[in-house]
Amino acid sequence: MAVSGVALLLFVVAHMVGNLKVFLGPESMDGYGRWLRSIGSALLGNEGVLWVLRIGLVVMIVLHMTAAIQLARRARAARPESYRARRPVQGSYAARTMRWGGVIIVLFVVYHLLDLTVGVLNPHGVHGEIYRNVTADFQLWYVTLAYTVAVLALGLHIRHGIWSALQTLGVSSARVVQTAALGFAVFICVGYLSVPFAVFFGLVR
Amino acid sequence: MRLTLRIWRQSTKDDGRLVDYRLDDVSEDMSFLEVLDVLNEELILAGDEPVAFDHDCREGICGMCGMMINGVAHGPERATTACQLHMRHFADGATITVEPWRAKPFPVVRDLVVDRSALDRIIEAGGYISAPTGSAPDAHAVAVPKPDADTAFESAACIGCGACVAACPNGSGMLFTAAKITHLGVLPQGQPERDSRVLDMVRAHDDLGFGGCTNTGECTAVCPKGVPLDSIGRLNRDLLRASLRPRR
Numbered sequence: 073m074a075v076s077g078v079a080l081l082l083f084v085v086a087h088m089v090g091n092l093k094v095f096l097g098p099e100s101m102d103g104y105g106r107w108l109r110s111i112g113s114a115l116l117g118n119e120g121v122l123w124v125l126r127i128g129l130v131v132m133i134v135l136h137m138t139a140a141i142q143l144a145r146r147a148r149a150a151r152p153e154s155y156r157a158r159r160p161v162q163g164s165y166a167a168r169t170m171r172w173g174g175v176i177i178v179l180f181v182v183y184h185l186l187d188l189t190v191g192v193l194n195p196h197g198v199h200g201e202i203y204r205n206v207t208a209d210f211q212l213w214y215v216t217l218a219y220t221v222a223v224l225a226l227g228l229h230i231r232h233g234i235w236s237a238l239q240t241l242g243v244s245s246a247r248v249v250q251t252a253a254l255g256f257a258v259f260i261c262v263g264y265l266s267v268p269f270a271v272f273f274g275l276v277r
Numbered sequence: 278m279r280l281t282l283r284i285w286r287q288s289t290k291d292d293g294r295l296v297d298y299r300l301d302d303v304s305e306d307m308s309f310l311e312v313l314d315v316l317n318e319e320l321i322l323a324g325d326e327p328v329a330f331d332h333d334c335r336e337g338i339c340g341m342c343g344m345m346i347n348g349v350a351h352g353p354e355r356a357t358t359a360c361q362l363h364m365r366h367f368a369d370g371a372t373i374t375v376e377p378w379r380a381k382p383f384p385v386v387r388d389l390v391v392d393r394s395a396l397d398r399i400i401e402a403g404g405y406i407s408a409p410t411g412s413a414p415d416a417h418a419v420a421v422p423k424p425d426a427d428t429a430f431e432s433a434a435c436i437g438c439g440a441c442v443a444a445c446p447n448g449s450g451m452l453f454t455a456a457k458i459t460h461l462g463v464l465p466q467g468q469p470e471r472d473s474r475v476l477d478m479v480r481a482h483d484d485l486g487f488g489g490c491t492n493t494g495e496c497t498a499v500c501p502k503g504v505p506l507d508s509i510g511r512l513n514r515d516l517l518r519a520s521l522r523p524r525r
């Protein structure tokens with residue numbers, strides 16, 4: 073859980089940096105897309121390395137989900153009879169919504185791939201014109217809303233996830249790690265949300 | 278105070294149900310267990326079966342008296358066992374739901390009494406040190422730095438009541454196990470068996486049917502002794518290290 077989570081987090085950070093190229097204009101964004109597809113093309117051809125990364129990502133997602141399902145099944149087996157009255161005392165909202173939050177994020181990723189990678193759900197939907205695809209998306213309030221919900225779900229997920237992963241990997245100063253995790257989650261949310269909001273409010277067009 | 282106690286009654290494997298009992302004259306200075314005593318006297322006089330519940334010291338140190346009170350292990354007060362919980366923390370006229378700990382490894386014996394011997398199985402797997410017995414060694418024979426002694430003591434305060442398991446959404450006994458690992462693992466006497474202890478205790482914990490820890494922190498919040506969540510990080514560190522090293 074912790075190891076695959078850390079790998080996914082690395083992707084999340086790299087992806088956020090890539091998205092911020094929207095602020096540098098169409099050339100930067102589309103050029104970045106071309107660069108992504110061309111990495112290592114001398115060795116593996118166009119999109120070769122990209123496919124290696126994609127497969128790695130899918131493997132990590134599968135491992136992450138498998139671990140989550142195992143934990144959920146163990147939890148169910150460990151409490152066959154549930155409490156009639158139950159009141160959580162501590163467990164943060166983030167901690168309690170890890171399982172459903174994860175499901176929401178996966179569903180979002182499916183929609184997101186159809187939107188911005190494949191293009192079939194995108195209002196512009198022209199391959200390679202990444203900048204135009206992105207700006208076409210976020211002029212629509214419901215697309216912006218969907219992305220906002222997904223990013224906030226991701227923020228909650230990594231807020232508990234980072235701290236829990238570090239604790240699983242043996243860091244034992246809960247207070248410090250929890251604060252750092254919260255800070256990082258806010259950083260990720262702001263970074264991701266800046267793009268849809270900038271487009272929606274006309275700062276980037 | 279007038280109270281309605283909604284108590285889990287169970288005598289065979291699957292006849293459990295919640296039953297309401299009214300008490301009209303409860304003093305707010307009574308402890309929660311004293312209220313159950315009063316109820317039981319009334320039940321016995323009426324020829325009914327008294328409510329079975331575990332208790333021993335009634336001073337918060339033996340760990341016998343665990344029960345879910347209004348959905349919280351040991352009730353609403355922090356760092357307080359059920360026997361030390363006083364009725365002034367409840368409103369007059371309140372309905373209070375009382376249930377046993379619920380976890381696969383803690384089968385209900387009767388009413389509010391569960392069998393917590395699964396915790397003993399975890400201890401047997403490695404929660405000890407091997408040392409020759411005989412006369413007690415001098416207290417200063419082995420020097421222990423004060424911060425280590427404090428960390429060990431925080432965890433040694435665990436009374437094995439099982440509240441961490443009861444409160445955990447995963448039904449995990451990790452805080453209990455981590456308390457023992459920390460208690461023994463930071464002291465010099467615990468070093469020789471440090472690796473095998475963590476490996477064996479965690480395996481026993483998992484084999485007994487406890488759930489996996491996801492660091493939600495419900496356990497520390499209800500722990501009557503305030504065993505910190507940091508102890509679980511320490512257990513994980515020891516576990517990782519022990520798994521990476523060749524087993525001796």
Ligand code: HEM
Nearest residue numbers: 091105126181184188189202206219223226264265267268
């Ligand atoms: C508002 C925020 C986001 C924007 C503007 C955005 C934008 C994009 C764009 C433009 C692409 C296509 C890149 C290309 O074709 O070269 C893409 C791909 C992708 N995005 Fe996002 N994204 C956002 C949030 C997220 C989030 C939160 C996740 C998951 C946690 C995510 C996961 C992915 C994945 C898995 C791909 C496919 C990468 C590939 O294999 O080509 N994105 N995103």
Ligand code: FES
Nearest residue numbers: 335339340342360
């Ligand atoms: S009866 Fe001993 S701790 Fe409550």
